Amino acid sequence: MLSGQAASARPSFFNRGNVGDRAYVATLSALGGAVLIAAGLIIWELWKSAHVALETHPMQFIKGTDWDPVRESFGALPFIYGTLVSSAVSIFVAVPIALGLAIFLVEIAPPPMRPLVSFPLELLAGIPSVVYGLWGLFVMVPWLRGHLEPLLGATLGFLPLFQGPPLGLGYLAAGLILAVMILPTIGSVSIEVLKKVPVTLKDASLALGATKWEMVRTASLPYSRAGILGAIILGLGRALGETMAVTMVIGNSPEIHASLFAAGYSLPSVIANEFAEATSAMHTGALAALALILFGVTLLLNSIARLLVRAVGRSPARS
Amino acid sequence: MRQYPLRRVTNAVVMGLCVLALAVAVVPLVSVLWLVISQGVSGLSWSFFTALPSPVGEIGGGVGNAILGTFYIVGLACLIGLPFGIGAGVFLAERGDGPFGQAVRFIAEVLSGVPSIVIGVVAYGLVVVPMKRFSALAGAVALAILMMPTLARTTEDLVRLVPTTLREASLALGVAQWKTSLRVVLKTALGGILTGVLLAVSRAAGETAPLLFTSLNNQYWNFRPDQPTASLTVQIFNYAISPYEDWHQKAWAAALVLLMMVGLLNLASRLLARSRLQA
Numbered sequence: 366m367l368s369g370q371a372a373s374a375r376p377s378f379f380n381r382g383n384v385g386d387r388a389y390v391a392t393l394s395a396l397g398g399a400v401l402i403a404a405g406l407i408i409w410e411l412w413k414s415a416h417v418a419l420e421t422h423p424m425q426f427i428k429g430t431d432w433d434p435v436r437e438s439f440g441a442l443p444f445i446y447g448t449l450v451s452s453a454v455s456i457f458v459a460v461p462i463a464l465g466l467a468i469f470l471v472e473i474a475p476p477p478m479r480p481l482v483s484f485p486l487e488l489l490a491g492i493p494s495v496v497y498g499l500w501g502l503f504v505m506v507p508w509l510r511g512h513l514e515p516l517l518g519a520t521l522g523f524l525p526l527f528q529g530p531p532l533g534l535g536y537l538a539a540g541l542i543l544a545v546m547i548l549p550t551i552g553s554v555s556i557e558v559l560k561k562v563p564v565t566l567k568d569a570s571l572a573l574g575a576t577k578w579e580m581v582r583t584a585s586l587p588y589s590r591a592g593i594l595g596a597i598i599l600g601l602g603r604a605l606g607e608t609m610a611v612t613m614v615i616g617n618s619p620e621i622h623a624s625l626f627a628a629g630y631s632l633p634s635v636i637a638n639e640f641a642e643a644t645s646a647m648h649t650g651a652l653a654a655l656a657l658i659l660f661g662v663t664l665l666l667n668s669i670a671r672l673l674v675r676a677v678g679r680s681p682a683r684s
Numbered sequence: 685m686r687q688y689p690l691r692r693v694t695n696a697v698v699m700g701l702c703v704l705a706l707a708v709a710v711v712p713l714v715s716v717l718w719l720v721i722s723q724g725v726s727g728l729s730w731s732f733f734t735a736l737p738s739p740v741g742e743i744g745g746g747v748g749n750a751i752l753g754t755f756y757i758v759g760l761a762c763l764i765g766l767p768f769g770i771g772a773g774v775f776l777a778e779r780g781d782g783p784f785g786q787a788v789r790f791i792a793e794v795l796s797g798v799p800s801i802v803i804g805v806v807a808y809g810l811v812v813v814p815m816k817r818f819s820a821l822a823g824a825v826a827l828a829i830l831m832m833p834t835l836a837r838t839t840e841d842l843v844r845l846v847p848t849t850l851r852e853a854s855l856a857l858g859v860a861q862w863k864t865s866l867r868v869v870l871k872t873a874l875g876g877i878l879t880g881v882l883l884a885v886s887r888a889a890g891e892t893a894p895l896l897f898t899s900l901n902n903q904y905w906n907f908r909p910d911q912p913t914a915s916l917t918v919q920i921f922n923y924a925i926s927p928y929e930d931w932h933q934k935a936w937a938a939a940l941v942l943l944m945m946v947g948l949l950n951l952a953s954r955l956l957a958r959s960r961l962q963a
Contacts, residue, residue: 397775465705491947656802671793
């Protein structure tokens with residue numbers, strides 16, 4: 366927050382009496398209230414469209430594995446599973462890289478070199494997701510099919526995760542493209558959090574003879590633990606809701622497979638692919654119910670993440 | 685305590701891994717930028733910017749209507765979203781310290797993390813269902829809702845940067861408080877707010893998911909807000925998932941156009957921010 370003291374040090378404005386002042390405050394408050402109204406509108410509108418699908422058997426909807434709009438059979442599990450698996454892969458890949466980047470920038474890089482790290486992160490964050498999807502579809506997927514997946518199958522093939530034919534399109538492709546996309550979020554928030562570690566703490570550690578890594582491990586990381594967890598949850602929230610890039614590389618088949626090489630589906634992808642063509646009220650309702658699930662989960666994750674990041678005493682970064 | 689040489693080796697290895705992380709992160713970035721430029725540049729021509737899309741197999745054709753459509757939808761979104769977003773931000777900066785302000789701030793933060801596809805579903809229910817057709821307006825409403833929370837937060841931060849002394853000087857001269865807020869505080873913060881607006885616009889121009897089932901797509905020029913409208917991002921998506929080689933080529937070229945648009949907006953906001961810092 367841009368400090369509460371500055372705000373309270375200001376003279377008290379907008380006394381009653383002056384008509385212009387009162388009108389101005391009323392207008393401002395209405396505009397601020399519009400944010401709350403927008404939030405209410407989102408919830409109301411989602412519920413209005415979704416309740417058809419959720420009213421009868423909500424648990425059956427969530428646990429069902431069969432998705433067949435023609436027979437009006439709607440089960441959300443393949444999409445929930447695909448979303449969770451691809452997001453888990455992305456977190457697994459992106460977190461070590463993002464933390465490495467953040468530690469490099471804050472602890473190792475001399476100040477003139479810092480833009481070398483922050484600039485690529487900003488560029489990555491600025492690329493539209495459909496462009497990532499295009500690149501994923503025509504560059505990353507063939508590479509996975511030809512190189513990475515056969516390699517993983519040959520070395521780690523004893524795990525069920527890496528079995529089956531290397532298709533290219535699938536959970537692994539979705540997870541990797543998501544990892545690239547959430548890297549800037551996790552990286553930049555971690556950088557902000559690590560910068561907040563008091564210099565005295567780090568100096569104390571170094572004075573006791575710790576190497577740089579020992580200083581990071583024993584002083585910086587424990588101090589910023591909550592903030593880094595917040596950064597990871599923010600990244601997870603982004604990964605769960607990311608639509609275009611995932612839709613283009615996950616394979617779009619509503620099935621559940623143990624292997625990461627297999628084609629799957631995700632919550633945002635099925636909404637993107639089927640919503641415009643959904644004709645029956647039940648189909649639209651089921652898709653809106655998926656949107657409602659997605660909304661609920663991301664809302665929860667974001668609230669937690671904001672509180673965690675704020676706990677480290679800084680203004681939360683906008684992702 | 686372990687031996688010092690061993691500890692130094694561990695240190696060197698971990699620091700090396702951190703540098704490696706940087707290298708790993710840069711690979712996809714360079715690959716994306718290089719491929720979009722190298723694959724896209726051959727497809728660029730004057731007619732690519734001005735012509736309508738051509739059917740499969742036909743030489744020529746462009747994405748003129750999609751470029752115009754993106755400007756059109758984003759422009760409409762600004763008309764709807766900017767007053768609310770900026771207004772809410774000014775509210776947060778000027779009157780946002782009470783419980784109501786705290787609530788607005790928290791909701792704005794949380795809303796900025798809602799997936800854009802969800803906002804698309806909302807805009808579908810709000811605009812497409814009552815109008816009974818896909819339209820540029822529906823896409824604009826979706827983008828406006830997306831813009832609002834982030835714009836509110838950036839505006840708040842920038843308005844709060846205005847020194848209190850400026851405000852006090854104006855008040856001391858007897859200027860009414862609302863006039864001080866509008867003519868002194870907001871006027872000073874204007875450049876900063878513009879930076880935030882440019883960033884919000886560049887983000888909105890890159891959105892695809894909320895447009896898929898709101899503004900849909902259109903093979904022709906469209907200037908009416910109540911008709912389906914092409915957009916660059918949806919066009920890239922459709923070209924990319926098509927089975928045709930020459931459409932893939934067009935997807936790359938259109939992606940290059942999109943990247944240039946988004947990049948220029950970003951650059952403009954950055955230059956603006958820098959010139960303000962120096963002033």
